[in-house]
Amino acid sequence: MIPSPSTELLAPAGSLEKLKTAIHYGADAVYLGGKKFGLRAKATNFEIDEIREAVLFAHARNVRIFVTVNIMAHNRDLDALPDYLLSLGLAGVDGLIVSDPGIFRIARRTVPDLHIHISTQANITNSESALFWQDMGATRVNLARELSFAEMVEVNAATDLKIEVFVHGALCISYSGRCMLSHYLTxxxxxxxxxxxxxxxxxxxxxxxxxxxYFPVEEDARGVYIFNSKDLCLLARLPEMVKAGIDSIKLEGRMKGIYYAGGIVWIYRAALDYINEQIKAGVVDPVLPDVFMTEIMKLGSRGYSENFFDGSVGAENMLYTGPKVTQEYVPAAIIRKVGEPVIIEVRNVIRPGDELEYMAPGLENIVFTVAEVQSLNGNPLEQANPNMEVLLFTSVAIDWHEHGLIRRVQIKK
Ligand code: SF4
Structure with a gap:
């Protein structure tokens, strides 16, 4: 059994590649969905063979794998469930994420030794609800995103469960996904x-x-986005959560791209490490330096909200006036093989003379100029196109790491 760190960083993975990136950037645990039974049907998701590969990759690096089985199941969904759960148990996953009591019941019968975590979709908003799941045999609960910090602390004190809290990512205008709007309209x-x-x-x-x-109902010149919520960001509140003994902080985003998947872990890993160092050094109330918020703004969002952390929220905290994610940076490449020169997989066109940034561990941005790009057999290229693997020569020597990301400032049109 892989031991839990004091505050676990739990990252999303919509594919094997994103899982490797999240682990490279310091996730303590990763959650993913199989092809069936997990929310986020549009994420690439994992076949059982890939789950096995993910477990081997993660366990070799002391990282745990949790698998979502958190749909609201109908009877017709249940027949195939026991075999699927058994295959997850055999694959060696570290826990299941469940919200439906029916799925919970089948999981307890079928794979009694597997840890079961209760999903945010179960909307746990009070201590009694958490204790109910504890009595049923769950080992961890993800609290509803609608709780204040004071309520999280109360639930934590009232139970022996591990407490997990979403700290970053998209929000719903309804209670965590319990919404039929999409079903009705699409x-x-x-x-x-x-x-x-x-x-x-x-x-x-x-x-x-x-x-x-069409008559515009104008909130502003762009239109009206009556249900549109901002994204959650509790980065600045992490010191309070670490001090309060929240066991796991969870990042949302299985459907997001690899730049987001890596970047978000990169920032929250560095933040947790910074807070732990400060606490060890005797600082009573650590405060994250501005660089953390500066970096988070580069990932793109619909505007950030701390949601219910301090209590109730109003429209001004939650509603954003546009649907678009503003993204200052875009991924340029992924490090595939470390060496001299390094081999990269290109995500956006790269040309000699381009200025790029390598997102090095510890929230270090290494800015460099592309000296040359060559095909794998050594022919110089005027430009490297997306999906090509090429040799990269840079203006400065860089200590590359496999699965690391290179990004560039988005060209504004
Ligand atoms: S609130 Fe929006 S994102 Fe959430 S379930 Fe409803 S339509 Fe989907």
Missing amino acids: GRDANKGACAHPCRYNYRLEEEKRPGE
Whole structure:
């Protein structure tokens, strides 16, 4: 059994590649979904062979793997469940993430030795609810995102369970995904992991006798986004959570790209390490330096909210006036093989003379200029295109790490 660190950093992985990136940047545990039974149906998700590979890769690096089995199941979903759970147990996963009591019951019968964590989709908002799951045999609960910090501390004190809290990522305008808007408008069920995010659409008014004539309902010149929530970001509140003994901080984003998957872990890893060092050095109330917020802004968001952390929220805390993620940086490449020169897989066109940044461990940005790019057989290239593997020569010597990311400032049109 891999021991838990004091505050676990739990990262999302929508694919094997993102899992390796998250582990490279310092995740203590990674959660992922199989092809069935997990929310986030649009994430690439894992076949059982890939889950086995993920477990081997993670365990070799002292990282745990948790698998989501958190759909709201109907009877027709249940027949195939026992075999699937058995295959997860044989693959060596460290725990299941469940919200449906029916799935919980089948899991307790089928794989009694596997840890079961209760998903945020179960909407645990009080100590009695957490104790209910403890009595049923769960070992960890992810608290509802609608709790204040004071309530998280109360639940933590009232139970022997591990307490997990979402600290970063997309929010729902409803209670954590318990929403039928997507099902009604697009036929895609959020409770089966297929949300089309219609809460982020731009809505207009149409008078029935004038079809096709749309009247703007203006919040601002861009339209109206009546249900659109900001993204959660509790980075600045991590010191309070670490001091309060929250066992695990969880990052959302299995459907996001590799730059986000790596970047978010990179920042939260460095933040946890900084806070732990400060506490060890005797600092009573550590405060994260500005660089952490500066970096988080580079990843792109719909605007950040601390949600219910300090209590109730109003429209000004939650609603953003546009659907777009603003992203200052884009991924340029992934380090595939460390050596002299390094081999990279290109994500956005790279040319000699480009200025790029290597996201080195410890929140270190190494800025460099591309001296030359060559094909793998040594031919100089005028440009390297997405998905190509090429040799990269740089203006300065860099201590590269496999699975590390290179990014560039997005070119503004
Ligand atoms: S439509 Fe919006 S509020 Fe509803 S589940 Fe999807 S993301 Fe959440």
